[in-house]
Amino acid sequence: MRVLAIETSCDDTGAAVLLDGRKILSNIVSSQVSVHQKYGGVVPELASRKHIESIVPIVREALETAGLTLKGIDGIAVTQGPGLIGSLLVGLSFAKSVALAAGLPFVGVNHIEAHLSAIFLEEKPPRFPFVGLVVSGGHTSLYRMDGFGKFARLGQTRDDAAGEAYDKVAKLLGLGYPGGPIIDELSKTGNRGAIRFPRPVLSRHSLDFSFSGVKTAVVNYVKTHPEPAGGYPEDFVKDLVSSFQEAVIDVLVSKTVQAAQQEGVKRIVLAGGVAANQRLRQRIMEESRGRKLNVYLPSPLFCTDNAAMVGVVGHEYLKRGMKSPLSLNAFSSLPL
Ligand code: KG4
Numbered sequence: 001m002r003v004l005a006i007e008t009s010c011d012d013t014g015a016a017v018l019l020d021g022r023k024i025l026s027n028i029v030s031s032q033v034s035v036h037q038k039y040g041g042v043v044p045e046l047a048s049r050k051h052i053e054s055i056v057p058i059v060r061e062a063l064e065t066a067g068l069t070l071k072g073i074d075g076i077a078v079t080q081g082p083g084l085i086g087s088l089l090v091g092l093s094f095a096k097s098v099a100l101a102a103g104l105p106f107v108g109v110n111h112i113e114a115h116l117s118a119i120f121l122e123e124k125p126p127r128f129p130f131v132g133l134v135v136s137g138g139h140t141s142l143y144r145m146d147g148f149g150k151f152a153r154l155g156q157t158r159d160d161a162a163g164e165a166y167d168k169v170a171k172l173l174g175l176g177y178p179g180g181p182i183i184d185e186l187s188k189t190g191n192r193g194a195i196r197f198p199r200p201v202l203s204r205h206s207l208d209f210s211f212s213g214v215k216t217a218v219v220n221y222v223k224t225h226p227e228p229a230g231g232y233p234e235d236f237v238k239d240l241v242s243s244f245q246e247a248v249i250d251v252l253v254s255k256t257v258q259a260a261q262q263e264g265v266k267r268i269v270l271a272g273g274v275a276a277n278q279r280l281r282q283r284i285m286e287e288s289r290g291r292k293l294n295v296y297l298p299s300p301l302f303c304t305d306n307a308a309m310v311g312v313v314g315h316e317y318l319k320r321g322m323k324s325p326l327s328l329n330a331f332s333s334l335p336l
Pocket residue numbers: 010135136137138139162163164166167178179180181184272273274275276277278303304305
């Protein structure tokens with residue numbers, strides 16, 4: 001089965017063609033970073049306009065790269081939510097139109113389920129059940145996944161998502177957007193023990209997260225260290241961001257390990273843009289080794305938003321004969 005998948009939940013326009021839900025025939029992502037960079041974050045109205053411009057050429061490119069026309073496609077998968085409503089509506093309306101015109105079945109996919117399923121694009125995917133940490137610009141949640149469509153949410157952030165905290169700290173320091181990859185790079189040569197930022201664990205058994213306190217602690221630290229003429233010294237910035245990153249990662253790693261232990265599950269999967277972070281990948285491997293937990297990490301390309309991961313889920317549902325009606329709506333919040 002060949003599935004055309006479309007992803008427009010935030011600021012990346014993605015289209016992919018997957019064979020049997022695993023083999024990538026094409027996976028095209030058009031990033032809008034240059035549009036939003038000067039604002040230090042995604043501007044929803046600009047994002048939807050840009051999706052409208054990009055959707056046709058990106059889908060066309062995905063089909064061409066796969067060496068196919070719509071005649072060679074068996075079904076369409078599209079992100080239905082959660083995400084920015086204007087952005088989601090572009091992808092969903094487009095997918096519905098193509099499905100109607102080409103007489104193809106289409107299915108709406110939950111963006112979080114797509115992130116958790118990106119790991120099936122790798123050569124050695126995990127068996128079920130596993131504990132999955134979805135950590136991105138919009139989400140920080142822990143799930144137990146027992147199969148496609150079979151989830152239990154174990155915890156989630158009570159305020160900021162981890163990626164959002166990265167982006168806000170980078171913006172505060174004028175480092176650029178998106179902040180995650182920039183802080184990831186700068187932290188490599190910073191002293192992560194320089195400043196002890198809070199590690200919000202909430203209560204001992206809770207698998208919820210909270211990152212607004214760490215972010216505020218960084219803001220307060222910056223306020224008490226006013227910028228000298230000529231800007232902050234490079235080492236100051238590196239030490240600051242690597243100390244911030246270590247606080248965030250300490251909590252992400254300890255709660256994920258705790259979730260696996262509480263559930264009696266031996267497999268851990270990371271997903272979402274922040275899962276591309278090199279220090280997080282290193283730390284989760286280190287902490288799991290001695291506890292006999294197996295960690296599965298998607299390639300960085302499959303961590304950030306892409307349509308191939310939407311195709312994995314779409315294939316699974318289309319294969320089961322599931323179809324969405326043309327009346328399907330997009331939702332900015334869509335619980336899994
Ligand atoms: O999954 P994603 O592409 O979009 C959402 O669904 O949110 O994640 C984007 C987020 C941004 O906040 C970005 O700063 C963060 O992921 N990110 C990273 C890294 N690469 C992307 N955070 C930390 N380290 C990275 N290497």
